[in-house]
Amino acid sequence: MxxxxxxxxxxxxxxxxxxxxxxxxxxxxxxxxxxxxxxxxxxxxxxxxxxxxxxxxxxxxxxxxxxxxxxxxxxxxxxxxxxxxxxxxxxxxxxxxxxxxxxxxxxxxxxxxxxxxxxxxxxxxxxxxxxxxxxxxxxxGLDTRRVARSHVQLVQSQNVLSSFYATQIRDLYHFPPDLRGDRQTIAILEFGGGYQSADFATYFHQEGLGAQPSVEWVSVDGNMNVPGSVDDTEVALDVEVAGSVAPLADIVVYFAPWSELGWIHAISMAVMESPVLPTVVSVSWGWPETLWGDMAISAIDAALADAVALGITVCISSGDWGSNDGTSGQTTEYPASSPHALACGGTVLQSDGVNILDEVGWPGSGGGISAMFPPPPWQNFGYSGRAVPDVAANAVHYKIHFDGADAVVNGTSAVAPLYAGLIALCAESMLGSHGAGFLNFTIYEDFSAQSTFRDITAGSNGGYSAQPGYDLVTGWGSPNGAALLDVLETLSFAQVQLQLS
Known part of the structure; x- marks a missing residue:
């Protein structure tokens, strides 16, 4: 030295x-x-x-x-x-x-x-x-090693008895039917892949969506929208799910390198440097927490804290490899394990086309206890660290369209843009009150908000099992969108009245 x-x-x-x-x-x-x-x-x-x-x-x-x-x-x-x-x-x-x-x-x-x-x-x-x-x-930036992998898996469609358009999932979870995400912006971070606008037009037409979202892309550190790789599945899933839920929203896709520097620049550009402040951010990528460097996590987490300070929820999928995240031991995935993120786990949903018949924890749902972050004040479960995930939703058999072809995919990758779309709908309804703010505060601190989630009590991710109440497979469970919006609006009105008193 x-x-x-x-x-x-x-x-x-x-x-x-x-x-x-x-x-x-x-x-x-x-x-x-x-x-x-x-x-x-x-x-x-x-x-x-x-x-x-x-x-x-x-x-x-x-x-x-x-x-x-x-x-x-x-x-x-x-x-x-x-x-x-x-x-x-x-x-x-x-x-x-x-x-x-x-x-x-x-x-x-x-x-x-x-x-x-x-x-x-x-x-x-x-x-x-x-x-x-x-x-x-x-x-x-001195170290350019990879720290991002997508959370999506192509499945053989002939082996799938039933698959879902994102609009069907939206309706099964009772998202507010009269809201479309008008005047909202959804930022989506991608660390590979690309898209062709014609694929989105085809997909939204296939599912009968009248309006179609505006989609544009931004280069981060020279990374471009370059379709033609396996990661196109991730990009298609993210945009098509978010756009199906909030078809009048503006969707901005940030293409960044999969390095430490790419992460912090993508978050900072979306949260602090974009022309329009995003309503919500969706991320369906991550890396095992144990394989990150402490310095990078600290810096990236400070950027995520900026989002919380601005009232922005960053929805991050929790991973597709269960409780060990594809490693030899139990570990969570970062940045889903950040206390400044809404960690989105997975379920397996069965329906008759109108109602949910059954829903259990998905075996691939990333979940567990962070070794990097202590429990945040709003998580009082007695665990040694930040517990993951916070919420969940269906993670299997999503229909997508990419590179000119239809496909069916699995992954918690679908859950992050699903929640991002829901938050955009809530923000549309709550214009003038900063929308939902950082959703974790409400979910963990208000029983009425917790009660809007379907409690998932069956299923395992390898190391943990779903159980009544919060669990390390599905968090608080899957959403009832309209009921959650009612709670958010009630709490927002109460806070305004308190400020005026």
């Missing part, structure tokens, strides 16, 4: 047992890295607070001028260029060569081969000048 430097805690990521170092990274390659700064003032979003505007959030809890100047001076002294400063997201984006960054942060950057996928990675921790200790909370 260089004299006058100290280690940036949490900067080392776990390395897969299948990873092999394939030499040092090219020192002449030009890259961009984001330095995340501390807040001017701490923010507590663990309990219900007044909703802030972006301007208020930046002024009270953004980066300090002195900190920006200190990091900018450090960059200049190491021949790094400042590309962009965002005080609201507390981010300074720097450009330079791999060699310059390795020297500036006193670290070694290598190429890591993980079963044929080669990425940049750190072979040791990041070090920063002691004068910046506490000022810099994260340095993201």
């Amino acid at each position: 260089r004299s006058g430097y100290s280690e940036l805690l949490g900067s080392m990521r776990p390395t897969s047992t299948n990873a092999v170092v394939a030499g040092e990274a090219d020192p002449s390659e030009v890259i961009e890295v984001s330095v995340i700064l501390r807040r001017a003032n701490p923010i507590d979003v663990s309990r219900r607070r007044s909703v802030l505007t972006r301007e208020q959030l930046t002024e009270r809890h953004g980066a300090q001028d002195n900190d920006v100047q200190a990091v900018s001076a450090f960059a200049a002294s190491n021949s790094l260029s400042v590309v962009k400063v965002s005080q609201g997201t507390r981010t300074i984006r720097l450009s330079g060569t791999v060699g310059q960054f390795a020297n500036a942060f006193d670290t070694t950057i290598v190429n890591l081969d993980e079963q044929g996928a080669v990425s940049r990675a750190l072979s040791g921790p990041i070090f920063i000048p002691e004068a910046l200790n506490g000022v810099v909370v994260a340095v993201l």
Whole structure:
């Protein structure tokens, strides 16, 4: 370690047992890295607070001028260029060569081969000048390893006795029939794949949807809407489910790299830097919590906390690999395990076309106890950590249309956009009252809200079983959309009356 430097805690990521170092990274390659700064003032979003505007959030809890100047001076002294400063997201984006960054942060950057996928990675921790200790909370972009996988699975349609259009699921869960998501914006984060607008037009026509949502896409760090890969299934499912529930909503799809840097830039762009503040955010991607680095989780979670402060619920699917999340032990999936997310698990639904006949926990539903986050104040179950999921809905046999063909898919991926669409409907009805705000507060703190969910008492995800009340397979259960809206409107009216008294 260089004299006058100290280690940036949490900067080392776990390395897969299948990873092999394939030499040092090219020192002449030009890259961009984001330095995340501390807040001017701490923010507590663990309990219900007044909703802030972006301007208020930046002024009270953004980066300090002195900190920006200190990091900018450090960059200049190491021949790094400042590309962009965002005080609201507390981010300074720097450009330079791999060699310059390795020297500036006193670290070694290598190429890591993980079963044929080669990425940049750190072979040791990041070090920063002691004068910046506490000022810099994260340095993201030196490591480009994958930390995102989609939560959708193609199934053989000939093996499916019945499948559902998203509008059928919407009706079975009694979503408010007269609401369409008018004047609402649903942001959807994608870390791969692409779409063709003609596929959406075909799908919405097939299910008899009169209106069709406006869909546009935004590039994050150069990632584009490039259809033609297996991840197109994820993009199609997300947009077609959200659009079926809220056909008059504006849907904005953010295509980002599947790296740590891609995550924080996608969240920040959608929540803090988009032209229109989103009503809700939907994410159907994640990575086992045990395979993330602490520094990245801390930085990304601060961006998710910004969403809570702005009254935005970020709906995140809990994963499709049950209680072990595809690893050798019990673990939850991040960012669904964040206390600043609505974690969406899965069920298996049976119906006669009009009513739900039976509903049980889906075996793939991600759920368990976070090893990273303590229990938030609104979760009082006696668990050692944040419990996942919060809610659930049907995760099997969704009809989609992508790449010019029909398909049937499973996955909690469907549940996040389903709830995002429901929240958009609620916000449409509650215009002028910040919509539903962060939904977790209401669900956990109000018995009348809990009672609107169908309690799922059967089914298992491998490590846990569904049971009466909250459980680690389906959370509080599946929604009755109209009943939930009634509760939200009643609570909103009561809060307004309290403020006026």
